[in-house]
Amino acid sequence: MSYSINNITxxxxxxxxxxxxxxxxxxxxxxxxxxxxxxxxxxxxLVQILSGVIPNLVAGGVLSGELNLEKDGAPALxxxxxxxxxxxxxxxxxxxxxxxxxxxxxxxEDEISDSIEYVLDLLNLQSLRKRSVAALSGxxxxxxxxxxxLAMKPQVxxxxxxxxxxxxxxxxxxxxxxxxxKADYTTVLIVDNNLDWSxxxxxxxxxxxxxxxxxxxxxxxxxxxxxxxxxxxxxIPQEVEIYRALKEQGQPVSMFYQYDDxxxxxDKLFAEKPGSVRNIRPQTFKDPxxxxxxLNKIFADGFQGLRDINVSIPENSVTAILxxxxxxxxxxxxxxxxxxxxxxxxxxxxxxxxxGKSVAQISRSVILVFQHPExxxxxxxxxxxxxFCGRMQxxxxxxxxxxxxxxxxxxxxxxxxxxxxxxxxxxxxLTILSVLLSYAEVVILDEPTLGMDLKIRSEMEDIITNLxxxxxxxxxxxxxxxxxxxxxxYAVILDSSVKIYEGSKEDLAVRDDIFDSIDINLPPVxxxxxxxxxxxxxxxxxxxxxxxxxxxxxxxxx
Amino acid sequence: xxxxxYVDGNTFLHRLDPRTKFVFLVAMAVLTSVIKSGAALLFLxxxxxxxxxxxxxxKEMGQLLGKLKVLLLFIFLLWLVLGIFEEPPVELFKPFYxxxxxxxxxxxxxxxxxKGFVYAxxxxxxxxxxxxxxxxxxxxxxxxxxxxxxxxxxxxxAVGLVFQIIPIVIGELNSIMEAQSSRGLxxxxxxxxxxxxxxxxxxxxxxxxxxxxxxSISLAMYYYKLDFNRKRSSxxxxxxxxxxxxxxxxxxxxxxxxxxxxxxxxxxx
Numbered sequence: 001m002s003y004s005i006n007n008i009t010x011x012x013x014x015x016x017x018x019x020x021x022x023x024x025x026x027x028x029x030x031x032x033x034x035x036x037x038x039x040x041x042x043x044x045x046l047v048q049i050l051s052g053v054i055p056n057l058v059a060g061g062v063l064s065g066e067l068n069l070e071k072d073g074a075p076a077l078x079x080x081x082x083x084x085x086x087x088x089x090x091x092x093x094x095x096x097x098x099x100x101x102x103x104x105x106x107x108x109e110d111e112i113s114d115s116i117e118y119v120l121d122l123l124n125l126q127s128l129r130k131r132s133v134a135a136l137s138g139x140x141x142x143x144x145x146x147x148x149x150l151a152m153k154p155q156v157x158x159x160x161x162x163x164x165x166x167x168x169x170x171x172x173x174x175x176x177x178x179x180x181x182k183a184d185y186t187t188v189l190i191v192d193n194n195l196d197w198s199x200x201x202x203x204x205x206x207x208x209x210x211x212x213x214x215x216x217x218x219x220x221x222x223x224x225x226x227x228x229x230x231x232x233x234x235x236i237p238q239e240v241e242i243y244r245a246l247k248e249q250g251q252p253v254s255m256f257y258q259y260d261d262x263x264x265x266x267d268k269l270f271a272e273k274p275g276s277v278r279n280i281r282p283q284t285f286k287d288p289x290x291x292x293x294x295l296n297k298i299f300a301d302g303f304q305g306l307r308d309i310n311v312s313i314p315e316n317s318v319t320a321i322l323x324x325x326x327x328x329x330x331x332x333x334x335x336x337x338x339x340x341x342x343x344x345x346x347x348x349x350x351x352x353x354x355x356g357k358s359v360a361q362i363s364r365s366v367i368l369v370f371q372h373p374e375x376x377x378x379x380x381x382x383x384x385x386x387x388f389c390g391r392m393q394x395x396x397x398x399x400x401x402x403x404x405x406x407x408x409x410x411x412x413x414x415x416x417x418x419x420x421x422x423x424x425x426x427x428x429x430l431t432i433l434s435v436l437l438s439y440a441e442v443v444i445l446d447e448p449t450l451g452m453d454l455k456i457r458s459e460m461e462d463i464i465t466n467l468x469x470x471x472x473x474x475x476x477x478x479x480x481x482x483x484x485x486x487x488x489x490y491a492v493i494l495d496s497s498v499k500i501y502e503g504s505k506e507d508l509a510v511r512d513d514i515f516d517s518i519d520i521n522l523p524p525v526x527x528x529x530x531x532x533x534x535x536x537x538x539x540x541x542x543x544x545x546x547x548x549x550x551x552x553x554x555x556x557x558x
Numbered sequence: 559x560x561x562x563x564y565v566d567g568n569t570f571l572h573r574l575d576p577r578t579k580f581v582f583l584v585a586m587a588v589l590t591s592v593i594k595s596g597a598a599l600l601f602l603x604x605x606x607x608x609x610x611x612x613x614x615x616x617k618e619m620g621q622l623l624g625k626l627k628v629l630l631l632f633i634f635l636l637w638l639v640l641g642i643f644e645e646p647p648v649e650l651f652k653p654f655y656x657x658x659x660x661x662x663x664x665x666x667x668x669x670x671x672x673k674g675f676v677y678a679x680x681x682x683x684x685x686x687x688x689x690x691x692x693x694x695x696x697x698x699x700x701x702x703x704x705x706x707x708x709x710x711x712x713x714x715x716a717v718g719l720v721f722q723i724i725p726i727v728i729g730e731l732n733s734i735m736e737a738q739s740s741r742g743l744x745x746x747x748x749x750x751x752x753x754x755x756x757x758x759x760x761x762x763x764x765x766x767x768x769x770x771x772x773x774s775i776s777l778a779m780y781y782y783k784l785d786f787n788r789k790r791s792s793x794x795x796x797x798x799x800x801x802x803x804x805x806x807x808x809x810x811x812x813x814x815x816x817x818x819x820x821x822x823x824x825x826x827x
Contacts, residue, residue, distance in 0.1 A: 051780075051781065053777060053780060055777070056780070057777070057780050064720075079781055080777075080781050082774060082777070084774055086726065087771055087775055087778060088721075088775075088778040089778075090722070090778070090779075090782065091698050092564065092697055092698040092699070093696070093698065095793070095794075096698040096793075099793035099794075101782040101783060102791070102793070103789055103790050103791050103792055103793060104783045104784045104785065105783050106789055106790060106791050107791055108789065108791060109670065109791060109792065111681075111791060112793045113793070116669070124783035132564075132566055134563075135566070148782075149782075152782075152783070172639065269723065297817065300621075331665050334736075337740055339739070339740065356738075358744060358745075358746035358747045359736075360739055360742050360743060360744035360746070361744075361747070363739070363740060363741060363742040364742070367740060367741065367742075368740040369740075370733065370736070370737040370740065372733070372737075373737075374763060374766060374767055375730075375734045375737040376731045376734075376737045376738070376741065376761045377763060378738075378759060380764040389741050389742050392741065392742030392743055392744075393742045398663075420766055434741065438741075438742070535754055
């Protein structure tokens with residue numbers, strides 16, 4: 001049994017461009033299919049057509065083609081879990097939210113009760129049933145959202161970027177939920193350009209680009225199609241990147257996409273030498289530019305957000321603030337730019353306290369870029385948005401300065417565009433670019449890769465490098481550990497409002513105990529380069545591949 | 559502060575049938591609109607203080623008072639100033655000052671303070687009674703209660719949705735203000751007209767965020783097959799209990815005492 005769409009073409013208006021162009025694909029019952037593609041490839045439109053939003057809710061477009069979405073002669077129930085569960089859950093309590101869809105369908109009370117029990121057991125969510133939705137973590141909320149949709153017994157469940165705003169624990173929870181659903185033979189369509197978190201669950205992949213299907217096949221076929229991965233800008237697990245790099249070198253390795261499989265394959269090439277990395281490269285840092293002194297924060301409800309935090313961020317470094325959600329990362333950075341006032345303790349910029357200054361005054365020294373660009377964008381054009389900080393701070397700049405930034409990051413053609421009409425990734429890029437035209441010496445980026453495809457992420461990495469080259473200090477909150485190790489020099493790790501690590505990346509890369517305590521894995525390149533005793537610890541795939549090639553040239557012994 | 563956000567709890571007030579709380583709300587609204595006696599209003603305040611303490615929402619009500627203090631002070635001063643231009647209806651104490659400014663006779667006495675106090679207290683009790691019900695009744699209960707009164711589900715759902723969305727909108731506004739000030743927009747150390755101008759700036763992204771939220775919510779309503787023309791079932795039901803009867807009797811007693819105090823200790827204001 002399968003569902004299919006054939007030769008689907010869609011335009012939002014009669015004269016508009018084809019958002020989907022002759023798209024055909026099959027969804028096998030009981031499988032997990034991933035739909036991937038860059039921003040603007042037509043993924044969201046496809047979701048709306050499959051779920052019936054187009055044409056039932058969004059009218060006025062031109063839809064042609066054939067939809068075979070029936071089961072036993074009746075239209076299949078296709079439900080969607082969005083990336084923002086807080087906008088999707090109706091009801092105060094978890095039970096209310098799960099019951100909502102069933103109540104709308106007129107399901108009798110006893111059947112609703114049975115369905116709630118079924119989904120709570122299936123997804124291991126019984127412990128949440130008496131909680132209020134507002135009190136749940138991001139991962140729990142998304143899990144309840146999935147439960148509320150599953151309770152309606154849909155034939156196909158579509159998940160639209162379900163983990164985009166979740167921390168590693170939240171992602172883990174959704175992965176467990178998906179595994180349970182897979183075991184229960186639920187048909188799932190994941191629409192997400194990030195396969196990093198779902199690679200071991202996905203059975204099939206559909207690749208969309210500019211409204212056309214470029215690929216439809218199994219997961220392994222997709223992971224072997226290196227050019228296609230690059231064309232579609234798909235985020236893949238670092239293990240697959242390693243496989244790709246080694247395969248391109250002509251090394252005799254079989255496909256792997258998880259750490260344990262990588263070890264199994266690479267053990268055949270390299271001798272295991274744990275703890276014998278030859279060179280731990282010493283890192284030296286300049287004097288601190290921002291420091292905190294016995295910083296404590298107790299919120300109005302009594303929650304202690306920070307406990308005796310002392311940190312010294314080195315000047316002209318890229319520093320990561322790491323930790324699970326709720327560990328105090330955002331609370332800490334909001335103290336650094338004065339958005340939050342400490343209960344006790346002090347924040348100093350170049351040795352001088354920032355107490356008594358307004359956030360706008362502090363922004364001339366320390367500037368914070370928020371993770372949701374919609375909170376920041378309000379000018380009429382991209383050009384005006386880019387110069388906002390500079391104008392607020394009275395920074396002199398020329399039209400050439402502005403155009404140079406726009407051209408460097410591919411926004412020159414869109415300089416007169418209304419910023420909110422940009423793709424999510426570009427909107428985020430624009431908010432980050434706007435701090436280039438400011439006096440601030442310290443730039444704080446909160447989850448800077450949110451909503452970015454591979455190309456824009458690469459540009460964002462360039463911005464960080466350029467900021468550092470310009471003498472600025474960058475502080476970054478991110479849940480993307482491979483990106484962190486690729487980009488930063490220095491790290492601060494928080495756990496339950498307490499600092500548990502501060503120091504160089506090199507030192508952190510050998511502290512398994514720290515990563516165990518916060519339940520986050522070190523990046524595969526770090527773990528593997530240590531495992532095989534390479535010359536130095538690798539922080540990115542090209543370096544790992546280069547070291548691997550050198551070792552193999554010497555005969556496989558590191 | 560999270561305005562009108564439900565405070566989770568399992569107190570007497572939390573466990574009441576929402577309909578009982580709605581009736582209480584209406585009764586208190588009428589009472590505080592009609593009663594202008596200081597003694598009666600003070601009695602009502604004592605009743606509310608006991609109720610808030612028993613229900614563990616004293617902190618939230620204190621926060622409400624903090625937020626309303628400017629408004630209440632304004633009301634107090636307004637009536638105090640207006641009272642200066644009239645003589646007290648009852649001569650209880652000697653005026654603090656009595657005289658003439660040009661052709662206008664003025665008399666500053668206890669009655670002016672009393673009048674300001676009564677009007678400020680009335681407004682506070684009016685808002686606080688509404689707030690008491692709203693922070694002890696979650697929006698699912700509000701919808702259930704309204705539906706039990708045969709209010710159409712579309713209206714009940716809309717009312718519930720408003721209470722679900724208010725904290726989200728406030729959260730969005732706070733985030734926007736923080737984001738803009740982080741980029742250099744001065745919102746703390748500026749003159750009042752700059753603050754007003756800044757709120758216009760904030761309203762733009764807020765408007766778009768609300769539109770986005772509304773779109774997401776309408777999509778979710780579609781995904782969950784919400785159709786106001788179709789008969790729904792209900793997983794949870796509500797019914798009144800002995801607890802509701804006790805609370806209704808206490809409310810009745812409070813109303814009677816308030817009215818008696820109003821009759822016995824009325825000073826026209």
